[in-house]
Amino acid sequence: MGFFVTSLIFLLVGVIAAIFVRLCCNRGPSTNLLHLTLVITAIICCWMMWAIVYLAQLKPLIVPILNEGD
Amino acid sequence: MSTDHRSGGGCCPPMDLMRSEPMQLVQAIIPIESSHQTVSYLGDLGLIQFKDLNADKSPFQRTYANQIKRCGEMARKLRFFRDQMTKASVFPSALTVAHPNVNFDDLEAKLCELETELLEVNSNNGKLQRTYSELLEYVLVLQKAGEFFYTAQDSATAQHRQNEENIYSDGSIEKPLLDQEMFIDHSKQVKLGFVSGLVPKGKSMAFERILFRATRGNMFLKQAAVEDLVTDPVSGEEVAMIVFVVFYSGERAKTKILKICDAFGANRYPFTEDVGRQKQMIDEVSGKIKELKVTIDAGLQHRDNLLKTISCQFEQWNLLVRKEKSVYHTLNMLSLDVSKKCLVAEGWSPISASTQVQNVLQKAAKDSNSQVGSIFQVLNTNAPPPTYFQTNKFTSAFQEIVDAYGVARYQEANPGVFTIVTFPFLFAVMFGDWGHGICLLLTTLYFIIREKKLSTQKLGDITEMIFGGRYVILMMAISSIYTGFIYNEFFSVPFELFGKSAYACSDSSCSDAYTEGLVKVRPAYSFGVDPEWHGSRSELPFLNSLKMKMSILLGVAQMNLGIILSYFNGSFFRNNLNIWYQFVPQLIFLNSLFGYLSLLIIVKWCTGSKADLYHVMIYMFLSPTDDLGENQLFDGQKNLQMVLLLLALVSVPWMLLPKPLILKKQHEERHQSQAYAMLQSSDDGALGIEPNHASNDHEEFEFSEIFVHQLIHTIEFVLGAVSNTASYLRLWALSLAHSELSTVFYEKVLILAWGYNNIIILAIGIVVFICATIGVLLVMETLSAFLHALRLHWVEFQNKFYEGDGYKFVPFSFALLTEEEE
Numbered sequence: 001m002g003f004f005v006t007s008l009i010f011l012l013v014g015v016i017a018a019i020f021v022r023l024c025c026n027r028g029p030s031t032n033l034l035h036l037t038l039v040i041t042a043i044i045c046c047w048m049m050w051a052i053v054y055l056a057q058l059k060p061l062i063v064p065i066l067n068e069g070d
Numbered sequence: 071m072s073t074d075h076r077s078g079g080g081c082c083p084p085m086d087l088m089r090s091e092p093m094q095l096v097q098a099i100i101p102i103e104s105s106h107q108t109v110s111y112l113g114d115l116g117l118i119q120f121k122d123l124n125a126d127k128s129p130f131q132r133t134y135a136n137q138i139k140r141c142g143e144m145a146r147k148l149r150f151f152r153d154q155m156t157k158a159s160v161f162p163s164a165l166t167v168a169h170p171n172v173n174f175d176d177l178e179a180k181l182c183e184l185e186t187e188l189l190e191v192n193s194n195n196g197k198l199q200r201t202y203s204e205l206l207e208y209v210l211v212l213q214k215a216g217e218f219f220y221t222a223q224d225s226a227t228a229q230h231r232q233n234e235e236n237i238y239s240d241g242s243i244e245k246p247l248l249d250q251e252m253f254i255d256h257s258k259q260v261k262l263g264f265v266s267g268l269v270p271k272g273k274s275m276a277f278e279r280i281l282f283r284a285t286r287g288n289m290f291l292k293q294a295a296v297e298d299l300v301t302d303p304v305s306g307e308e309v310a311m312i313v314f315v316v317f318y319s320g321e322r323a324k325t326k327i328l329k330i331c332d333a334f335g336a337n338r339y340p341f342t343e344d345v346g347r348q349k350q351m352i353d354e355v356s357g358k359i360k361e362l363k364v365t366i367d368a369g370l371q372h373r374d375n376l377l378k379t380i381s382c383q384f385e386q387w388n389l390l391v392r393k394e395k396s397v398y399h400t401l402n403m404l405s406l407d408v409s410k411k412c413l414v415a416e417g418w419s420p421i422s423a424s425t426q427v428q429n430v431l432q433k434a435a436k437d438s439n440s441q442v443g444s445i446f447q448v449l450n451t452n453a454p455p456p457t458y459f460q461t462n463k464f465t466s467a468f469q470e471i472v473d474a475y476g477v478a479r480y481q482e483a484n485p486g487v488f489t490i491v492t493f494p495f496l497f498a499v500m501f502g503d504w505g506h507g508i509c510l511l512l513t514t515l516y517f518i519i520r521e522k523k524l525s526t527q528k529l530g531d532i533t534e535m536i537f538g539g540r541y542v543i544l545m546m547a548i549s550s551i552y553t554g555f556i557y558n559e560f561f562s563v564p565f566e567l568f569g570k571s572a573y574a575c576s577d578s579s580c581s582d583a584y585t586e587g588l589v590k591v592r593p594a595y596s597f598g599v600d601p602e603w604h605g606s607r608s609e610l611p612f613l614n615s616l617k618m619k620m621s622i623l624l625g626v627a628q629m630n631l632g633i634i635l636s637y638f639n640g641s642f643f644r645n646n647l648n649i650w651y652q653f654v655p656q657l658i659f660l661n662s663l664f665g666y667l668s669l670l671i672i673v674k675w676c677t678g679s680k681a682d683l684y685h686v687m688i689y690m691f692l693s694p695t696d697d698l699g700e701n702q703l704f705d706g707q708k709n710l711q712m713v714l715l716l717l718a719l720v721s722v723p724w725m726l727l728p729k730p731l732i733l734k735k736q737h738e739e740r741h742q743s744q745a746y747a748m749l750q751s752s753d754d755g756a757l758g759i760e761p762n763h764a765s766n767d768h769e770e771f772e773f774s775e776i777f778v779h780q781l782i783h784t785i786e787f788v789l790g791a792v793s794n795t796a797s798y799l800r801l802w803a804l805s806l807a808h809s810e811l812s813t814v815f816y817e818k819v820l821i822l823a824w825g826y827n828n829i830i831i832l833a834i835g836i837v838v839f840i841c842a843t844i845g846v847l848l849v850m851e852t853l854s855a856f857l858h859a860l861r862l863h864w865v866e867f868q869n870k871f872y873e874g875d876g877y878k879f880v881p882f883s884f885a886l887l888t889e890e891e892e
Binding site for chain 1: 083085487488491495499552556572573583585590593594597603605606609611612615623624627672675676677680
């Protein structure tokens, strides 16, 4: 899977989570905004983490060299 | 100025928790007859923080000092009851919900009555107990001293007989005359007196010495240790004792000895030489002891019954007394009206609660049959209102993390909102292992599931802390499970969960794999770190480079978030100066240096370039015009670098100079206009002057002070941009330490033990592995990752926007009263 496809999945998960939170704990506009902020922050954090690790392995300058003991 | 802040949200509704609740200073004029009722209803509501209007008065000068004293006295009695109950191991029954209304005065009378009764019972019991232990001692003395006399008499008669035999067997001339004289004296001999009693074992040596000196040796002390501990009648303590009998001659010696006995706390008991009398006395005393025992038991029973009746209602009384005390304490903070018919209350209250407060005032006036109702009005003030966040059980622990650094200034952007996600996330970056994450999750789930039960009972210090932060730990656990999947570590073991590894041997013999390495045959591993890296010789260089760059990227992102929040503060408080001369240059400065570094990192990854980023960054400053050569990552990089460098250089004076100069100009303008004519005073609120500047007529404006302040702020930001970015490298270090430690425990303990093919060694290995995992990785590493995440939030994130110089809203509330247990 490519970078953009997976990013799209993250986006999708984020949207679903936001809708889910909106439907399940609807407690007025102020609280909903807080929930939305939390979901967006969480998704961005998770996506960043994944994207960093994925990009770092995209064109590696070094490759795994097996240990003699293995 | 303070009223038009609320609309600051703009397009969206105001976010919960982002800004503290809008507050107002309210005044209530309460008729004196309904004041007690009103305050106690307000305590039930718990939404007003009363201001002390009698701050100049000492506690004794206040209106309700007397009632407070009464409450204190009642609380003392209750404490006395509690002590007595713990001594008698009677425990107060849990608070019953449906308690009948107890009158304060009745309760006072009742407590007084109960106290006297209890004291009387106690003193009677004490007296009886004392007599009882005295009698016990007496028995001891009778027994031990009886033994002395018996043995003494035995040996005396034996000697006597021997002497007599001597006399009669050889009535020779050689027999000394003196001897005979002695025997003749026998009948004239002075009768020796004696004193018997008990003395504590520790003092017995000194006692003997003093006796010897005082009587110049003219005494004879006989002593015997008592095997068991004896209850001292005076102190009631169990001590080791010695029974003694002192023989003396003469009245003077007797008085001396008695005095010494008193000084040593020796209990004296009468004793007779007569063996028959002794027996009789022992019998007599034993009978008395039996009788006393019965009486004492009955007394104790009576006391226990009394304490049990107290224990039934103890908690209720305790609560009532504490409520009353807090009510009078609050009433003391209100000021008495001139007419002495009303009390005036002032306090902070959330604007949203004003209808509730008014309803309570009306209800109290009705319930207390007052003829006039209370008057409620909002006051205008320039004083900074308290900060009040409405948190729930989930958000409160996160808010406490923020509050531990500093309570937010009234209505400033609350970092707590983002802390809910970013704090567990940064923790998890350092604690990425989904095996450990699951362990944490199970621990915290235990606390969350038993939440209702645990919240009522008393916990130990550490358990209490874990329980308080259970939702923080829950988020931390979930995040570390996620980052564990990213790092592909389950107790440091990788799994090929998300597709196949991107690397494989170059040929079937796989001989190159140990020298040249594997070959990339597929696109990059789709989720997380490729499992093939684990255990390879190039694992550390790869992970180091990855985690170091990741730390910088995450750090720059979080610092940018902090700076953006300072924009929200600026726009909320309509402070354009802060937006244009602080937020904008700060954003430019940070991103032209470290934003650019982040860009370079990403470009390097995407292109697979071998450029040296250190070199690029360093020579961007040292010789920006030089050609980049092989370190060039993209076209036009040199020009971009020069532009960015220029922007960074420009943004420093931009941060430093304009703000203080503009403030000075504004001040001078205002000063001039005031000098010429009395203009409309506070129309210029929108210009973005600090709130305390806008209203005050005789404000102090010290240009040098403001300039120095701005200078410090600028230096802090510029140096901080570098040092804070470096500080985020702790993410790399801690995460590396965690994964290395868990690898060591797994390979050097578990796998090593496995290799012996011996079940005992394996069992020991598993035990050691579990202990090391729990002790080092789950406890110590959690703690250190927690502390580092805390620091990154408090310092690196919050110093970009957070003032944190507010004070907390502490309402007068009965609910808070029960929490602060003594």
